[in-house]
Amino acid sequence: MFRKILVPVDPAEPGFAQEALSKASQMARDYGAKVHLMAVSPEVQSFVASQLPDGWQKRAIDQTNVMLDKIKADLNLPDDAVDSVVKMGSVYHEVIEEAEASGCDLVLMTSHKPGLSTYFIGSNAAHIVRHAPCSVMVLRG
DSSP: OOSEEEEEEOTTOGGGGHHHHHHHHHHHHHHOOEEEEEEEEOOOOHHHHHHSOTTHHHHHHHHHHHHHHHHHHHTTOOGGGEEEEEEESOHHHHHHHHHHHTTOSEEEEEEOOOOHHHHHHOOHHHHHHHHOSSEEEEEEO
């Protein structure tokens, strides 16, 4: 089946990934796969960043790592079966790059139901489905 499953988690809405996390955890137990958690913090425009306090980016990354550590513990998988990474940038771009760089053979993610704006500008899930170097499973609530 799958050997390494990438599960993107939105740092602003970690509970939204619960269904994907549950499915990835079950697949890891059933097939001996590894779970690779990923959170992407959006880049902030330089003007906005210049108005933020020193060290804001490091604090944001540290807080996101704490969140991912809690998620790892909640998966109830062996320590060597789960790892995580935090990236800065656009979600779909970073997920696609991470899937390729880390050798994932499945991206397992949740997605909101499409709205009118999705049809005009597209969603992260749609970009990932079209451009990922591996299989993609999108779960809808």
